[in-house]
Amino acid sequence: MSSSDERRERRAEELVGEHLLRRRSAIDGAALLARVQHRLATEPSDPELPRPTPKPRRWLAIAGSLIVASLLLTLWIMGTGPGSAAAAVREILHAHRLPVDRVYEVSFEPNAESPLLLRFVARHSARLTTAGDRFVVEPETDGRWLVWGSEGVDTGLWAAVPGQFGIRVSSEETRNRVLERIADLRTLDLQRVLESLDLDFELELEERADGRQALVGTPRPGSVRPSSGVRLHTRPDSKVVEELAIDLSRDGRPVGTLTFKWQEDVEPRDARYRLTSFLDPSNPVIDRTGLPLLSALQELAERLRGE
Amino acid sequence: MNEWIEQWVLTTGPRAVSYAISLIRNRSVAEDLVQDALCALLRHRDRYDLERDGTKLLFTAVTNKCRNWVTRRRPVVSLDADTGGQGPWELEDRRGDCDPLESLAATELGELVERALEALPLPQREVFHLSATGWEIPDIARSVGLKRNHVRVLLHRARRAVARALEPYLDEVKE
Numbered sequence: 135m136s137s138s139d140e141r142r143e144r145r146a147e148e149l150v151g152e153h154l155l156r157r158r159s160a161i162d163g164a165a166l167l168a169r170v171q172h173r174l175a176t177e178p179s180d181p182e183l184p185r186p187t188p189k190p191r192r193w194l195a196i197a198g199s200l201i202v203a204s205l206l207l208t209l210w211i212m213g214t215g216p217g218s219a220a221a222a223v224r225e226i227l228h229a230h231r232l233p234v235d236r237v238y239e240v241s242f243e244p245n246a247e248s249p250l251l252l253r254f255v256a257r258h259s260a261r262l263t264t265a266g267d268r269f270v271v272e273p274e275t276d277g278r279w280l281v282w283g284s285e286g287v288d289t290g291l292w293a294a295v296p297g298q299f300g301i302r303v304s305s306e307e308t309r310n311r312v313l314e315r316i317a318d319l320r321t322l323d324l325q326r327v328l329e330s331l332d333l334d335f336e337l338e339l340e341e342r343a344d345g346r347q348a349l350v351g352t353p354r355p356g357s358v359r360p361s362s363g364v365r366l367h368t369r370p371d372s373k374v375v376e377e378l379a380i381d382l383s384r385d386g387r388p389v390g391t392l393t394f395k396w397q398e399d400v401e402p403r404d405a406r407y408r409l410t411s412f413l414d415p416s417n418p419v420i421d422r423t424g425l426p427l428l429s430a431l432q433e434l435a436e437r438l439r440g441e
Numbered sequence: 442m443n444e445w446i447e448q449w450v451l452t453t454g455p456r457a458v459s460y461a462i463s464l465i466r467n468r469s470v471a472e473d474l475v476q477d478a479l480c481a482l483l484r485h486r487d488r489y490d491l492e493r494d495g496t497k498l499l500f501t502a503v504t505n506k507c508r509n510w511v512t513r514r515r516p517v518v519s520l521d522a523d524t525g526g527q528g529p530w531e532l533e534d535r536r537g538d539c540d541p542l543e544s545l546a547a548t549e550l551g552e553l554v555e556r557a558l559e560a561l562p563l564p565q566r567e568v569f570h571l572s573a574t575g576w577e578i579p580d581i582a583r584s585v586g587l588k589r590n591h592v593r594v595l596l597h598r599a600r601r602a603v604a605r606a607l608e609p610y611l612d613e614v615k616e
Contacts, residue, residue, distance in 0.1 A: 139604075142611045146604040151573040153554040154459055158574075161455035166472065170450060170479045171442060177480070231586040233494075233501050267588065286579060286589070402494060 219337035222349055222373075226366070227328050229373040231266045235406070236374065237397045238262040240271070244390040262394065267325050268407040285407050292409035300409045300419040327380070335364055345370035362388055369396075442483070446491065450479060453496050456574070457503050463558050463570040464507040474510060478502035500584040504567060511563060550610060557606035561599050568592050569599035 241259035260273045270283035282293035294300035331337065335351030342348060351364040363381040368374060378394040405411045409419065454475060461471035478499055482489070489498060558566055564585070571581045578596075582589045604611065 143600040143604045145611055146607045147569075147573050147600060149550065149607055149610060150554050150558070150569070150603060151575070153551055154463070154570065154574050156551075157462070158455045158459040161458045163451040163455045166454040166458065166476065166479075167447060167450045169476055170454075170483065173476065173480050174442070174483060228586070232505075233498060233583070266583070266586065286582075401488060402490075402498075404493070 219339040219349060222339050222347055222368075223328070223331050223337065225373040226349075226368055226375060227325075229368075230264075230325060230328055230375065233265060233402060235263055235265045235400045235402050237400055238264070238375075238394040239397050240392070240394050242390055242392050245388060261397075263400065263406060264325070265402065265407070269325075270407050281412050283407055283409075285409070294409055294412040296412040297414055297417065299417050300413050302409065302419065302421045327378070328375070331364065331366070334361070346376075347373075446483065446486070449491065449495060450483075453499060454479060457499055460500065460570055460574075461503050461507055463566055464504070464563060465510055466559055470510065471507075474506040475499075475503055478506055497580060497584055500571070501586070504585050508563070550607075553607055553610070557603045560606065561602060565595045565599035565602070568595045569603065572596055572599075 238261075239259055240262045260271050262269060262271050264270075267286050268284060270281065272281050280293060281296055282291060284291050291303045292300055293303075331349070331351060334354060336354055337349050337351045340348040340350060347368050347370065349364075349366040349368075351366075353362060361380050362383040365377075365379045366375060367377045369376050374396065375394065376396045380392045382389050382392055413419065457475045457478070458468075458471050461474050462468055465471055465474070482491070482495065482499055482502065489495065491498075558570070561569060564587070567585045568581050568587075571584065572578075576584075578589050578592050581596075582592045585592070587595075
């Protein structure tokens, strides 16, 4: 794009911005505040409670519900196709991206084929807190020895030994082959896992009698994902992931199952996803976003020696 | 309701209403949706840090409410193929009940701006409105629930389309 185009686009955006400013000024904030105050004072305190409906409308609502229920029952009896599985994934992703901080217990169940390193890592479960593309993973050990997370998809990953040091890795670097598994699975980036579901797996949607949905996936031919299968359960009302189990494989052989189990929703707090929250101001932070790995490690060693 | 919250509603409420108008092209419905979002947020204010997160939470809620409203109103035509991968968003017909502050739109430029916004697919309108009112990409991404790169792409398309639509007013910039 030429600089002339850029200038024109910038000017166009400025013109729109000026128009929107005038539009905003013409909206009566005081009237809006008064209406909000009135509603808060007069309406039931819990907006999720259904409001009383006049009788004639209630009959209409019941008739409508019966029609919808019949349609759903028909669809259920007819079975669900791949389209509905894709729609379910979209709903799940939408629910996951809402600004709600959710906590999952993450555990890894190794099998006899698991490499020793993986068995060592899997000795403890971890606590994953996630809100959209931000997450933090805290291993549930007596003394926390490594915490890692992301402040957002474009900011890459960070890891920290709490109170000791931290390291940042760029999002570009996490795309390379060596770190891909770490970025996708061992960092337990639930959003990336969910986004990859439809690409990497043939999904089947199963409706349970209790209203819960289960998605069962087998790898698509040619998928490079190190997984031989996935099972996902959602809450019927909100489509929030309740449990996600991924059968991991290496060179085509199963090595164990990684499981996310929803524990609770917690108060939103940006700070919990920040590397600096786990460090003292004097702790060194190595920014790997602009350094080769070896140089970064050398710098880290020098800083630690200097401490 | 304490003084800080009142002040916050007075300043943020109109911004949210203007945003909702951009999205759904219907002022009275926009005001209702923003009222709903504000009431829900304020009823549960003990759960949130409104001073820090209130504006982002409000705009996220308004975005979702507007999307739901547009989806329910889907039978209307005018499907734009360039939806930025967000599905078949459709624009409401402005004839009839639409009143996006008529006096403002009455000027030639105002009308052109409104038409340019209306012609954008909904996801582009969301990110363009926020960008044009001073939001940074990370905050836009969080409020509309998209990745930053996706926001950049939508913003690029929207800027190009709006610049085309406002061509007569950009002549002096060309020189």
